[in-house]
Amino acid sequence: MAKKAKKSSPKRLRPATELVHGGTLRSQFGETSEALFMTQGFVYASAEAAAARFSGEEPGYIYSRFSNPTVAMFEERMRLLEGAGAVRSAATGMAAVTAAILCSLKTGDHVVAAKALFGSCRYIVEDLVPRYGITSTLVDGTDLDQWRNAMTKNTKILFLESPTNPTLEVVDIAAVAEIAHKAGARLIVDNVFATPLQQKPLQLGADVVVYSATKHIDGQGRCLGGVILSDEKFVTDHLHNYLRQTGPSLSPFNAWVLLKGLETLAVRVERQTASAAKLADYLAGHKKIKRLVYPGRADHPQADIVKKQMSAGSNLIAFEVKGNRAGAFKMANGFEIIKISNNLGDAKSLVTHPSTTTHQRLSEEARRELGITQGLLRLSVGLEDVEDLADDLDRGLAALG
Ligand SMILES: *Cc1c(COP(=O)(O)O)cnc(C)c1O
Numbered sequence: 001m002a003k004k005a006k007k008s009s010p011k012r013l014r015p016a017t018e019l020v021h022g023g024t025l026r027s028q029f030g031e032t033s034e035a036l037f038m039t040q041g042f043v044y045a046s047a048e049a050a051a052a053r054f055s056g057e058e059p060g061y062i063y064s065r066f067s068n069p070t071v072a073m074f075e076e077r078m079r080l081l082e083g084a085g086a087v088r089s090a091a092t093g094m095a096a097v098t099a100a101i102l103c104s105l106k107t108g109d110h111v112v113a114a115k116a117l118f119g120s121c122r123y124i125v126e127d128l129v130p131r132y133g134i135t136s137t138l139v140d141g142t143d144l145d146q147w148r149n150a151m152t153k154n155t156k157i158l159f160l161e162s163p164t165n166p167t168l169e170v171v172d173i174a175a176v177a178e179i180a181h182k183a184g185a186r187l188i189v190d191n192v193f194a195t196p197l198q199q200k201p202l203q204l205g206a207d208v209v210v211y212s213a214t215k216h217i218d219g220q221g222r223c224l225g226g227v228i229l230s231d232e233k234f235v236t237d238h239l240h241n242y243l244r245q246t247g248p249s250l251s252p253f254n255a256w257v258l259l260k261g262l263e264t265l266a267v268r269v270e271r272q273t274a275s276a277a278k279l280a281d282y283l284a285g286h287k288k289i290k291r292l293v294y295p296g297r298a299d300h301p302q303a304d305i306v307k308k309q310m311s312a313g314s315n316l317i318a319f320e321v322k323g324n325r326a327g328a329f330k331m332a333n334g335f336e337i338i339k340i341s342n343n344l345g346d347a348k349s350l351v352t353h354p355s356t357t358t359h360q361r362l363s364e365e366a367r368r369e370l371g372i373t374q375g376l377l378r379l380s381v382g383l384e385d386v387e388d389l390a391d392d393l394d395r396g397l398a399a400l401g
Contacts, residue, residue, distance in 0.1 A: 093212020096226025114141025334399025
């Protein structure tokens, strides 16, 4: 059985170091790279040992729906990186979001969420929970009065994402956490766009952080995964049993891919963000671009909040081109290096037209309210040479006519 790595230092290591070594469990073979324990279950030396394992008298793995050594390594590395008390993983980002929201709720409870959410997150809040007698209110996340006014005596969960998908609005996490706590509610933050490196929601006062590990954490377009980070109490009282009994478990294989992804997360995100900052400045000055939103720029609508809560501007850029949908399509079709895809945080630069893809489900009016116009494109900057990407933007701009 894999043994816990020796605690090398009582001090907390810096993120880039945790990303390489954190949570490693070495087997008796002393392998360098983390082992892939591709197993459903575990065998016991005796019937007594099985009984002791099940009763909790003896520690150890029982069944990979509950826990698995490769999955445990991934979870522990994420926990150390985030500085959280406890962590669980899930098969996808959406399984993580759904578990984080549902695990503590019951009929009669109330959820308040920012309107500007990843499409499926919005479905959970707007369509799914009301079917079980849990009411929900959507607010403009950037307007603190709307959060305050939405609170009721039954409000249990506040949910937001920042920067938001796809318009890269930024919500004041500390201020919303304070509103939540005043009402005895919990704040859940979907931190995908900022990554664990550029924003620390738990330190800002959030109670739960969720990730789609599918994005930057894998970062190479290979597999899906999700993570939920919080304190021991939330995990013990609510999350643990919800996940254990309903079973949206992360595959050991995907956990292994994600572990290897974490090793390079810091260098990838740093490089992608530096490129994104350059490309955002380049595009912002172009006459064919009507509007550009990048959290790392001084003209971002919530630049003061960005400064307060983010250490860098993310690898995503949102911009509106002249010529509406036809213009956006021409530009996207004009790229040769930048691929058309709805994923993000990938090594490959990817562009998406949110109003006809990720946010197609919303009405045109709901999209307009969120600033998701027909001319809007979302660019996820990858690891290519930034000069080649700038040349590709030129190709797209030329195709725009
Ligand atoms: C992709 C994404 C999700 C969902 O993650 P999956 O891994 O695709 O299930 C949730 N929130 C945000 C902000 C995302 O970008």
